Amino acid sequence: xxxxxxxxxxxxxxxxxxxxxxxxxxxxxxxxxxxxxxxxxxxxxxxxxxxxxxxxxxxxxxxxxxxxxxxxxxxxxxxxxxxxxxxxxxxxxxxxxxxxxxxxxxxxxxxxxxxxxxxxxxxxxxxxxxxxxxxxxxxxxxxxxxxxxxxxxxxxxxxxxxxxxxxxxxxxxxxxxxxxxxxxxxxxxxxxxxxxxxxxxxxxxxxxxxxxxxxxxxxxxxxxxxxxxxxxxxxxxxxxxxxxxxxxxxxxxxxxxxxxxxxxxxxxxxxxxxxxxxxxxxxxxxxxxxxxxxxxxxxxxxxxxxxxxxxxxxxxxxxxxxxxxxxxxxxxxxxxxxxxxxxxxxxxxxxxxxxxxxxx
Amino acid sequence: xxxxxxxxxxxxxxxxxxxxxxxxxxxxxxxxxxxxxxxxxxxxxxxxxxxxxxxxxxxxxxxxxxxxxxxxxxxxxxxxxxxxxxxxxxxxxxxxxxxxxxxxxxxxxxxxxxxxxxxxxxxxxxxxxxxxxxxxxxxxxxxxxxxxxxxxxxxxxxxxxxxxxxxxxxxxxxxxxxxxxxxxxxxxxxxxxxxxxxxxxxxxxxxxxxxxxxxxxxxxxxxxxxxxxxxxxxxxxxxxxxxxxxxxxxxxxxxxxxxxxxxxxxxxxxxxxxxxxxxxxxxxxxxxxxxxxxxxxxxxxxxxxxxxxxxxxxxxxxxxxxxxxxxxxxxxxxxxxxxxxxxxxxxxxxxxxxxxxxxxxxxxxxxxxxxxxxxxxxxxxxxxxxxxxxxxxxxxxxxxxxxxxxxxxxxxxxxxxxxxxxxxxxxxxxxxxxxxxxxxxxxxxxxxxxxxxxxxxxxxxxxxxxxxxxxxxxxxxxxxxxxxxxxxxxxxxxxxxxx
Numbered sequence: 001x002x003x004x005x006x007x008x009x010x011x012x013x014x015x016x017x018x019x020x021x022x023x024x025x026x027x028x029x030x031x032x033x034x035x036x037x038x039x040x041x042x043x044x045x046x047x048x049x050x051x052x053x054x055x056x057x058x059x060x061x062x063x064x065x066x067x068x069x070x071x072x073x074x075x076x077x078x079x080x081x082x083x084x085x086x087x088x089x090x091x092x093x094x095x096x097x098x099x100x101x102x103x104x105x106x107x108x109x110x111x112x113x114x115x116x117x118x119x120x121x122x123x124x125x126x127x128x129x130x131x132x133x134x135x136x137x138x139x140x141x142x143x144x145x146x147x148x149x150x151x152x153x154x155x156x157x158x159x160x161x162x163x164x165x166x167x168x169x170x171x172x173x174x175x176x177x178x179x180x181x182x183x184x185x186x187x188x189x190x191x192x193x194x195x196x197x198x199x200x201x202x203x204x205x206x207x208x209x210x211x212x213x214x215x216x217x218x219x220x221x222x223x224x225x226x227x228x229x230x231x232x233x234x235x236x237x238x239x240x241x242x243x244x245x246x247x248x249x250x251x252x253x254x255x256x257x258x259x260x261x262x263x264x265x266x267x268x269x270x271x272x273x274x275x276x277x278x279x280x281x282x283x284x285x286x287x288x289x290x291x292x293x294x295x296x297x298x299x300x301x302x303x304x305x306x307x308x309x310x311x312x313x314x315x316x317x318x319x320x321x322x323x324x325x326x327x328x329x330x331x332x333x334x335x336x337x338x339x340x341x342x343x344x345x346x347x348x349x350x351x352x353x354x355x356x357x358x359x360x
Numbered sequence: 361x362x363x364x365x366x367x368x369x370x371x372x373x374x375x376x377x378x379x380x381x382x383x384x385x386x387x388x389x390x391x392x393x394x395x396x397x398x399x400x401x402x403x404x405x406x407x408x409x410x411x412x413x414x415x416x417x418x419x420x421x422x423x424x425x426x427x428x429x430x431x432x433x434x435x436x437x438x439x440x441x442x443x444x445x446x447x448x449x450x451x452x453x454x455x456x457x458x459x460x461x462x463x464x465x466x467x468x469x470x471x472x473x474x475x476x477x478x479x480x481x482x483x484x485x486x487x488x489x490x491x492x493x494x495x496x497x498x499x500x501x502x503x504x505x506x507x508x509x510x511x512x513x514x515x516x517x518x519x520x521x522x523x524x525x526x527x528x529x530x531x532x533x534x535x536x537x538x539x540x541x542x543x544x545x546x547x548x549x550x551x552x553x554x555x556x557x558x559x560x561x562x563x564x565x566x567x568x569x570x571x572x573x574x575x576x577x578x579x580x581x582x583x584x585x586x587x588x589x590x591x592x593x594x595x596x597x598x599x600x601x602x603x604x605x606x607x608x609x610x611x612x613x614x615x616x617x618x619x620x621x622x623x624x625x626x627x628x629x630x631x632x633x634x635x636x637x638x639x640x641x642x643x644x645x646x647x648x649x650x651x652x653x654x655x656x657x658x659x660x661x662x663x664x665x666x667x668x669x670x671x672x673x674x675x676x677x678x679x680x681x682x683x684x685x686x687x688x689x690x691x692x693x694x695x696x697x698x699x700x701x702x703x704x705x706x707x708x709x710x711x712x713x714x715x716x717x718x719x720x721x722x723x724x725x726x727x728x729x730x731x732x733x734x735x736x737x738x739x740x741x742x743x744x745x746x747x748x749x750x751x752x753x754x755x756x757x758x759x760x761x762x763x764x765x766x767x768x769x770x771x772x773x774x775x776x777x778x779x780x781x782x783x784x785x786x787x788x789x790x791x792x793x794x795x796x797x798x799x800x801x802x803x804x805x806x807x808x809x810x811x812x813x814x815x816x817x818x819x820x821x822x823x824x825x826x827x828x829x830x831x832x833x834x835x836x837x838x839x840x841x842x843x844x845x846x847x848x849x850x851x852x853x854x855x856x857x858x859x
Binding site: 016055057058059061062065066069071073074075077079080081082083084085086087090091093095097098100101102104105106109110113121155156157174242258316319327328329330332334335338342343346349350352353356357359 | 380424426427428430431432434435437438439441442443444445446448449451453454457459460461462463464466467468470473474478480482485506509582616619622624625711760762824825826827828829837840841844848851854855
């Protein structure tokens with residue numbers, strides 16, 4: 001049940017922030033183009049997209065906070081360890097989150113109040129901060145694949161520069177960014193499929209999907225070399241290697257959703273838009289499943305490859321980095337009931353909010 | 361004691377700045393929805409369009425600041441994890457529930473605050489009003505959860521105050537029978553431990569906080585029993601077998617047992633200062649919001665005469681007056697009584713050096729008797745002494761709060777009795793003073809808890825990260841947040857007050 005809650009809130013967070021990163025990059029350029037060309041249709045698309053983002057960015061944030069707090073409640077020692085050693089990467093992301101929220105506020109509420117150039121600059125700040133938020137977080141994810149940069153002297157800490165050279169991070173970060181844009185363009189192509197610009201979005205969506213797929217293959221290769229436990233859990237069955245925790249079925253489902261997107265986008269380019277709602281759903285599902293695959297393929301380990309950590313430290317941390325050993329006073333059925341009693345109506349209310357925003 | 365002399369000075373300042381910015385903003389999320397919902401309810405009753413406009417403007421106000429408030433909330437959360445990871449760990453381990461429940465409150469806030477703003481004229485009026493009430497509920501629910509954790513940090517459930525020479529303050533713990541059987545009871549009793557009784561969960565004891573603090577410090581420095589204070593209070597027969605057991609695992613077993621005995625879901629709500637604290641915090645938000653709205657409508661009328669501004673000004677003025685009277689005479693008083701009872705060192709430090717008449721007045725308010733025998737600053741052992749600066753901060757806070765109340769009273773008299781309201785750009789000073797008062801309140805509360813991070817349990821040094829940022833880096837972070845706050849204030853002025 002714990003893993004279900006974590007998967008739910010983390011998945012929702014990731015899907016929404018992916019869309020947020022893509023929209024932060026797309027809207028300022030769309031608006032700028034509309035202003036230069038005097039194009040009302042592009043301006044309509046930009047404004048509507050930004051309104052959606054301005055009204056829902058906080059939902060993405062709240063699910064991220066929920067994930068952190070759930071982790072803290074279920075795995076407090078792991079959070080304590082992370083807090084003690086990972087100052088710089090987390091601090092970078094946090095500083096960018098605050099800057100992003102501020103620039104987003106300025107961009108949305110300053111839509112008709114700033115002049116075009118100044119507004120575009122605010123949009124660029126919004127975009128750049130959106131790109132930098134996942135930099136720190138993905139550095140941590142890379143570290144959780146293989147703890148490159150873990151230094152033991154003078155005290156245990158993460159050397160950020162070394163952590164940034166982690167091969168799994170070097171692929172995971174750009175893959176995350178291209179995936180954000182792939183998702184965003186597929187969603188824009190879906191939402192504005194009747195617009196004359198739908199084909200442009202579809203082409204961009206296809207380009208980013210191809211780029212993401214290439215980076216996905218590269219990421220799998222780095223996992224094979226640096227976090228083989230994780231790689232085997234995803235791909236082992238295809239090579240005849242028995243995984244400890246087989247999650248290949250998640251990968252297969254993800255590939256099906258990816259294929260649907262390709263087919264629907266190709267169809268849209270030929271003038272047929274009927275499959276686009278399915279493509280939009282598939283795009284959301286692909287991002288969700290991709291993140292689940294990355295997170296749970298290393299279950300029950302928080303750090304997939306502990307071979308680079310000195311044995312005595314790895315032994316001392318064995319319980320701390322073990323997802324199968326949660327906080328005993330947070331694993332009560334009554335807590336699960338409370339969680340469901342709140343989450344179900346709140347997620348339903350969030351859907352109503354999104355419906356009200358999208359409706360106009 | 362000098363405030364700077366406690367450990368981790370620069371990180372304490374950074375935390376103070378980060379959390380204060382978050383608090384500065386979120387007070388509007390506590391107060392403005394209340395004012396907006398009441399304004400909308402009046403509109404539904406009277407159909408006077410000016411009330412609808414006021415409600416909409418207030419809603420726009422809290423939606424604009426909400427984004428950065430939420431961002432700063434995330435920054436504060438990560439700041440706690442990164443600067444005070446051991447505090448965060450014990451919060452997650454032992455008293456996680458209010459933090460966990462706060463997530464649902466935060467979700468309520470996010471969903472219904474935005475729905476309140478974006479669903480105007482899209483859903484029926486009464487449904488919209490209910491959405492507003494849900495947004496307000498989310499905000500207050502959230503505050504209640506967070507303040508309960510803070511209350512536990514001020515006066516944890518099971519804390520016992522008393523004579524310092526008898527080992528007080530002490531903490532009630534329920535030691536599992538298995539652990540109790542390994543302990544040398546007479547050694548512990550000679551160190552000040554009292555046995556309060558037994559229950560099905562274990563032996564109920566009152567352990568001096570000096571011992572609790574030492575065990576917690578040993579646990580978070582990764583010690584095993586043979587290197588810890590625990591070794592000296594073990595029975596000789598088990599010393600060999602338990603020598604290499606980690607202190608943290610023993611601490612976990614005792615505290616988990618105690619929390620289960622007290623109530624996993626209710627432990628923080630049973631803190632003796634919880635009730636007063638939560639009301640005091642929420643009312644601070646209402647006071648700050650009311651004075652800000654008062655100033656903004658005063659400024660608005662001064663710039664551009666309008667009927668709505670007049671109505672908004674009167675509405676905010678009544679709100680401000682009621683809020684500050686309630687905050688000062690009812691809620692603030694209850695808070696003071698709770699501090700005098702449960703945070704005696706803090707109360708003694710506030711009184712230290714005060715003129716005799718002021719001392720007698722404070723004692724009368726706190727205990728109902730000006731001649732009561734109370735703990736004096738000189739009576740407090742050195743290792744428990746809070747910083748003396750809270751004495752000055754407290755009286756500055758009270759002085760400014762009284763001034764604010766008098767100004768509200770004078771403006772009310774001018775507006776409703778003399779019928780000569782004062783619309784002036786100088787009204788902008790009111791929210792600034794209200795914010796300073798609110799900040800000083802938290803400063804006295806938090807600085808006055810030193811040398812503890814969690815009173816009686818964890819000191820500042822133990823809570824602190826093993827890898828702190830350099831003071832220069834901490835200064836840079838602080839500057840960064842202050843600059844962003846300045847931009848936000850300008851944005852609110854530009855998008856709301858000037859439009």
